[in-house]
Amino acid sequence: xxxLQSIIKVRDVKTIFGEKVVHDGLNLDINRGEIYGLLGPxxxxxxxxxxxxxxxxxxxxxxxxxxxxxLSSIKSxxxxxxRKEWGVxxxxxxxxxxxxxxxxxxxPLIEYTNLSQKMINEIVEFKINIVGxxxxxxxxxxxxxxxxxxxxxxxARALAMDPKLLxxxxxTSGLDPISAREFDALILKLRSLLGLSIVMVSHDLxxxxxxxxxxxxxxxNKIAYEGTLKNIQQQESSFIKTFFSKGVDx
Amino acid sequence: MMKNSSLKVVYTDSNLFxxxxxxxxLHNISQYQKQLDAINFLNVKSIVLDxxxxxxxxxxxxxxIASLEKEFILKNINVSxxxxxxxxxxxxxxxxxxxxxxxxxxxxKKKSFLYIIGTVIYNNFxxxxxxxxxxxxxxxTKFCYFKSFKNIRYKEIAFEINASAIRALGIVSLTSxxxxxxxxxxxxxxxxxxxxxxxIVDMLGISVLRELSPLITAIVIxxxxxxxxxxQIGTMKITQELDAMKTMGFDPYIFxxxxxxxxxxxxMPILIFLSDIMAIFGGMIVANIDLDITxxxxxxxxxxxxSVKHFFIxxxxxxxxxxxxxxxxxxxxxxxxxxxxxxGFNTTKSVVESIFAVIVCDAIFSIVFxxxxx
Numbered sequence: 001x002x003x004l005q006s007i008i009k010v011r012d013v014k015t016i017f018g019e020k021v022v023h024d025g026l027n028l029d030i031n032r033g034e035i036y037g038l039l040g041p042x043x044x045x046x047x048x049x050x051x052x053x054x055x056x057x058x059x060x061x062x063x064x065x066x067x068x069x070x071l072s073s074i075k076s077x078x079x080x081x082x083r084k085e086w087g088v089x090x091x092x093x094x095x096x097x098x099x100x101x102x103x104x105x106x107x108p109l110i111e112y113t114n115l116s117q118k119m120i121n122e123i124v125e126f127k128i129n130i131v132g133x134x135x136x137x138x139x140x141x142x143x144x145x146x147x148x149x150x151x152x153x154x155x156a157r158a159l160a161m162d163p164k165l166l167x168x169x170x171x172t173s174g175l176d177p178i179s180a181r182e183f184d185a186l187i188l189k190l191r192s193l194l195g196l197s198i199v200m201v202s203h204d205l206x207x208x209x210x211x212x213x214x215x216x217x218x219x220x221n222k223i224a225y226e227g228t229l230k231n232i233q234q235q236e237s238s239f240i241k242t243f244f245s246k247g248v249d250x
Numbered sequence: 251m252m253k254n255s256s257l258k259v260v261y262t263d264s265n266l267f268x269x270x271x272x273x274x275x276l277h278n279i280s281q282y283q284k285q286l287d288a289i290n291f292l293n294v295k296s297i298v299l300d301x302x303x304x305x306x307x308x309x310x311x312x313x314x315i316a317s318l319e320k321e322f323i324l325k326n327i328n329v330s331x332x333x334x335x336x337x338x339x340x341x342x343x344x345x346x347x348x349x350x351x352x353x354x355x356x357x358x359k360k361k362s363f364l365y366i367i368g369t370v371i372y373n374n375f376x377x378x379x380x381x382x383x384x385x386x387x388x389x390x391t392k393f394c395y396f397k398s399f400k401n402i403r404y405k406e407i408a409f410e411i412n413a414s415a416i417r418a419l420g421i422v423s424l425t426s427x428x429x430x431x432x433x434x435x436x437x438x439x440x441x442x443x444x445x446x447x448x449x450i451v452d453m454l455g456i457s458v459l460r461e462l463s464p465l466i467t468a469i470v471i472x473x474x475x476x477x478x479x480x481x482q483i484g485t486m487k488i489t490q491e492l493d494a495m496k497t498m499g500f501d502p503y504i505f506x507x508x509x510x511x512x513x514x515x516x517x518m519p520i521l522i523f524l525s526d527i528m529a530i531f532g533g534m535i536v537a538n539i540d541l542d543i544t545x546x547x548x549x550x551x552x553x554x555x556x557s558v559k560h561f562f563i564x565x566x567x568x569x570x571x572x573x574x575x576x577x578x579x580x581x582x583x584x585x586x587x588x589x590x591x592x593x594g595f596n597t598t599k600s601v602v603e604s605i606f607a608v609i610v611c612d613a614i615f616s617i618v619f620x621x622x623x624x
Binding site: 084 | 486489490491494497498
């Protein structure tokens with residue numbers, strides 16, 4: 001087995017909104033090739049931490065290192081390069097409403113590569129197939145498709161540049177149980193096909209047990225637990241007890 | 251609500267029986283409260299709440315009964331409850347369990363007048379600062395992208411020219427035509443009195459070319475395109491499209507902000523030119539009908555007395571007004587918070603602020619040109 005290589009390092013991160021302390025010294029490591037979950041009660045700052053990792057939000061102290069770049073001292077051209085190495089899936093998809101699905105997926109390819117239109121069309125069709133969308137729907141606009149399709153299309157867009165790192169913000173929220181399980185299966189499939197590392201925020205217990213390799217639980221502004229799901233029930237945190245006590249089959 | 255629900259009040263000596271019958275729910279609590287308010291409790295020593303004839307109570311009724319008990323205890327009256335029905339006891343128990351929370355809700359502090367004035371002034375100051383920092387970011391980091399022509403987003407600029415200017419041609423020309431018409435009509439009446447009919451040309455030419463056309467165009471565009479910038483960008487912020495762009499490495503300033511500003515700066519002078527034509531045309535019609543000045547006479551006089559500098563002064567204002575309208579509209583769009591109310595709020599602000607800014611800018615131009623003797 002290859003030695004574990006950490007691709008995201010979070011060290012002593014502090015986040016304060018006005019007077020409210022959100023994070024007070026978070027530490028965690030995310031390794032290459034794993035599906036890593038950020039869990040915790042609502043309002044604990046999971047999504048905030050994810051936004052800090054993708055440079056959408058500033059933190060007050062500490063450091064976050066993504067793929068070897070320290071985000072606190074990153075230069076704008078390095079940041080630009082880093083942004084091409086990851087894909088981000090937002091909670092509601094955040095597809096560009098003025099473009100149809102195919103154009104949404106093609107956009108990064110058009111902007112960042114010199115590929116011919118024919119090649120781009122082929123890549124777009126491939127991405128549409130791999131996320132399980134119907135190619136017939138490629139020319140629909142985001143306002144014309146369902147929530148599940150939006151998430152799939154947004155995932156296809158996040159995968160457009162073949163990133164090695166994927167951030168997912170509540171990928172299964174708002175989906176019906178069947179679509180949610182399909183989405184879990186899709187994420188596992190993509191990981192094995194493309195060798196992705198995935199960081200996700202989730203609330204969906206089934207999805208958590210089905211997909212995640214390791215989790216970090218944020219509670220009371222700190223990391224309450226980091227590790228695999230197997231020995232999670234022995235933990236003392238009240239959130240972990242209530243959240244994981246339902247006895248879902250592992 | 252059941253029709254045969256009621257509250258029976260029975261006195262025996264110094265005892266009071268309150269017999270609830272049927273249902274107690276949200277809908278009949280206030281009626282019972284009135285009934286109880288009418289009772290004089292001075293001589294009452296003990297009260298019996300008889301809940302045995304109740305079929306159903308909801309949680310609001312549970313709270314009502316619990317608060318009655320508390321109230322009577324405060325008045326030094328003995329209270330006893332008769333109830334054997336498990337459903338009703340369950341509801342009462344549920345209510346007593348959740349009515350008191352362990353940590354009290356934080357009380358909203360009463361703010362002093364000085365505090366409110368301070369916050370308002372500070373917020374306005376912070377707003378001004380954030381607009382200045384928006385302009386700073388726009389100039390400092392984004393205009394260096396013009397080092398190379400490859401970085402200019404021609405497609406987006408063309409799209410914005412169409413959306414915010416070409417589609418505004420109709421409304422700009424109609425408004426200007428009517429303004430020309432009205433101004434000429436009002437002054438024709440006055441000029442006729444002095445027999446100074448021909449001076450309508452001087453008056454119209456200078457006022458329309460120098461002031462009216464640029465202002466009318468700017469106001470129409472601020473209301474039409476400036477507000478749509480705010481709403482579009484604000485919505486993109488709420489749907490996280492802006493975040494998505496940032497994580498994909500597409501700088502919103504280059505993709506959204508600059509094309510809109512440039513498009514408006516290019517088209518504003520053209521719109522003002524069109525507005526000039528339409529307003530003068532409107533005036534010409536009135537001059538022809540009302541003052542018997544033929545089209546040829548009007549044209550001749552126009553080329554005689556109106557020097558070309560008046561036209562250029564009007565046109566030169568265009569790009570400045572356009573920059574103000576577009577940058578305020580976009581800045582307001584970027585200020586939208588994560589709720590739908592703030593789109594409306596910021597759109598209103600964007601229109602008001604950009605019209606105000608345009609008028610201030612026009613005043614500055616006026617002073618500068620007058621002092622320069624132009």
